[in-house]
Amino acid sequence: MSTPSELLDQIGDIGTDHGRGGYSRHVFQPVELELREWFTAAATERGLTVSGDHNGNLWAWWGEPGPNALVTGSHLDSVPGGGAFDGPLGVASALAAVDELRASGFTPNRPLALVVFAEEEGGRFGVPCLGSRLLTGSIDADHARRLRDPDGVSLAEAAAYAGLDPAALGADERLLGNLGCFIELHVEQGRGLIDQSAAVGVASSILAHGRWRFRFTGEGNHAGATLLEDRKDPMLPAARFVLAAREAARAVPGARATVGRIVPNPGGTNVIASSADVWLDARASTAEDTRAMLAEIEAAAADAATSEGCTLNVSEESYSDTVYFDTGVRDELVRTLGDVPVLPTGAGHDAGILAARIPTGMLFVRNPTGISHAPEEFAERDDCTAGARALATVLREQAGG
The missing domain is CATH 3.30.70.360 (Alpha-Beta Plaits)
Structure with missing residues (x-):
């Protein structure tokens, strides 16, 4: 079994930005493609079946893909000079949760998937949550293909470089129709959990x-x-x-x-x-x-x-617009985890985009600096472990093995 911190240590040298500090990991560039390879290898080692959709999002399935899938995960890209936890903590925690569930002999009774969404930060093409927006059809595919990065490279050209068919970018109703619920774990981007002396919390809304x-x-x-x-x-x-x-x-x-x-x-x-x-x-x-x-x-x-x-x-x-997370999912997370704080966030997330189409919820892990989108972003190893265990508890309850 691996802890989230041990998994993050494996990618700690990938995409370091020696000029800005922190990390610069932008979609479909060599650094981000290396992170995709890391995730694919880590998921495969755990017996998951990895595939990419036609919008550049990665899916690792525990069992056969099918209706009412329970999904968790986050993203691996960053803002320019970002921190180590924003996005990757959710991915590492998902892998660690799978380790804990497998070690306990758990088998899900519904399809379970880990996802890595593409271009969540908008650090290269300027549109945040681009992978989930394309999946849900909340951004026009032709408009997206024409987006250009600061070097003048279009999204269509970058997608082709990464081995995707640019003409296939856009809403994927078949895949979306199989998703029953999405639970995203994320480092908190603020001080809510610090002020409440809690390691883990549940999101209520997004500004x-x-x-x-x-x-x-x-x-x-x-x-x-x-x-x-x-x-x-x-x-x-x-x-x-x-x-x-x-x-x-x-x-x-x-x-x-x-x-x-x-x-x-x-x-x-x-x-x-x-x-x-x-x-x-x-x-x-x-x-x-x-x-x-x-x-x-x-x-x-x-x-x-x-x-x-x-x-x-x-x-x-x-x-x-303002996103209010599904109250049924929110209340279930609180019931499952006990008396944990429920708090809003000013940061956008893929869970916020998917919320318009499927039930979604979020878990936050305490950030003792209160800083995000900067090298000082942080989470204690014990808090990361607590977050992964909370996620495993939620997945066990939701997937009912």
């Missing part, structure tokens, strides 16, 4: 959230030869936009607005940019609050652009 690209277009020119009054510099409204986003979020209880990426074009030190792309991540407790906050931010951005003689274009790259 409404989305990503938008704001493109400010001005006039490129020489940094030394162009007087200030003659400039149309898109970096100025971009800077004012960042501040406006923070102020708009402050006005909405519990809201978040973040600018984590700015790309000026052409990007020269002694060049006035001709355009600046700025990406906004906005989240609030309700869809109405999220949209209202976005409208205020967009209005401020438009005013800032006009004042500098620039134009503004806003495009929505992804959006998810």
Whole structure:
């Protein structure tokens, strides 16, 4: 039997980012393909049958695939410079739970599968939960095929590189129809379990959230030869936009607005940019609050652009309404695990995408730093083991062997 921490140790050298710190593991790139090979080997060693669907998600089946399957797992990709636990802990815990169940002589009486979803973070193509969105048809396949990474590579080209048929990307109703329930274990991205002194918790909901690209277009020119009054510099409204986003979020209880990426074009030190792309991540407790906050931010951005003689274009790259996890699954998890905390999360997950189509639930494992999407993300080895045991208990109860 392996613990989740021992399994994570096996991939601890894969995808380390020596520039940013932490890990950079992006879908269909060599590092992420190596992680897929690791999962395939680990699942096969446990007697599971591994196959990939036509959207790049990996499935490891205990028994024959069929209706009413119970599914667990997470993802292996990361944000740029991300932590070691976001995603991989859920995959490692699923493998460790299988070890514990097999050691106890358990045999499921319904199909049981472990899944690794593709491009959960959106770190390469900008759309989070891309694998589960494609599976469920909640993103248009033609639009997805045209997505491009920062190097100009399209999703269609990257999928072909990974051995997939780009033309086959899209909703898979046959596979989806066989899924009865999805339980995702994840490191907590926040301080809820710290504050409640608990190693494991259950998710209640996910904040409404989305990503938008704001493109400010001005006039490129020489940094030394162009007087200030003659400039149309898109970096100025971009800077004012960042501040406006923070102020708009402050006005909405519990809201978040973040600018984590700015790309000026052409990007020269002694060049006035001709355009600046700025990406906004906005989240609030309700869809109405999220949209209202976005409208205020967009209005401020438009005013800032006009004042500098620039134009503004806003495009929505992804959006998810507030997700309330299936109450029956949530209550069953609490009943099975005892008096564990039930808490919301501000982070998006594949479980949130699947929730629109099948019953889903989530388990959280305590993160003593309270930090995620950064190298400082952490979970104690004992807490990881407790999480895997909780998952095994849930799977035993749900699969009723």
